[in-house]
Amino acid sequence: MNLQLALDRLDEETCLHLIEETYESIDWIEVGTGVIKEYGMEIIRKIRIAYPSCTIVADMKTCDAGRHEAAQAFEAGADITTVMAFSADQTISDTLKVARKFSGRIMVDLLGVQDQLRIHELANLGVDLVSLHFGKDMQEQGGFDVSAFQLTKDYPDLDVAVAGGINEDILSNILTHQPDAVIVGSAITKSSNPKQTAIRMKERMNEYEADDSHGVI
Ligand SMILES: O=C([C@H](O)CO)[C@H](O)[C@H](O)COP(=O)(O)O
Numbered sequence: 001m002n003l004q005l006a007l008d009r010l011d012e013e014t015c016l017h018l019i020e021e022t023y024e025s026i027d028w029i030e031v032g033t034g035v036i037k038e039y040g041m042e043i044i045r046k047i048r049i050a051y052p053s054c055t056i057v058a059d060m061k062t063c064d065a066g067r068h069e070a071a072q073a074f075e076a077g078a079d080i081t082t083v084m085a086f087s088a089d090q091t092i093s094d095t096l097k098v099a100r101k102f103s104g105r106i107m108v109d110l111l112g113v114q115d116q117l118r119i120h121e122l123a124n125l126g127v128d129l130v131s132l133h134f135g136k137d138m139q140e141q142g143g144f145d146v147s148a149f150q151l152t153k154d155y156p157d158l159d160v161a162v163a164g165g166i167n168e169d170i171l172s173n174i175l176t177h178q179p180d181a182v183i184v185g186s187a188i189t190k191s192s193n194p195k196q197t198a199i200r201m202k203e204r205m206n207e208y209e210a211d212d213s214h215g216v217i
Pocket of ligand 1: 006007008030032033034059134135136163164165166183184185186187
């Protein structure tokens, strides 16, 4: 199970500082959409040079011109780039093709998806990684609802990441659904001690995985 640190609404210096602080606890570094809009592909290149062996997720949130945007992210050094689930099937297929060329992966962001039919279609297109995403603005009306896992439960071959206001209080609840990646932004980046928060969250994930009393779901 991977802990993905989402770097959102931060300046470059803070992003680099937070990576340095949390590097030993996080598995995947997400360069957030707003950060990419601010600094472009350059910040992905910088992180790649500074951390040659880390997994970088470019949260491009691509919804059109998929071939071009996926290539931009991979050429800059990303290992994974995100594409919105509502994109045309052609966009999804094009990005998957580019990902194969770069030996990268596409994470399809399920923001707004409520119908399992779309999951079925995505799986048929060859998607193997999705994110259940409770959006930042939606968080003003409530917290992440674990019933979201219903959407992907019939697709055991899909790797599932989960995002949206995940913090230490709800982590245990999230873990019972055994996601492949837990995406955490503000709970770490806005913490008074990001390093310790990341350490505690990763420890909880490791403990959950090491405890084999819960079966595979
Ligand atoms: O994708 C995200 C959001 O849409 C802002 O771009 C965040 O990375 C994701 O929601 C995780 O951040 P937190 O909700 O702050 O944990």
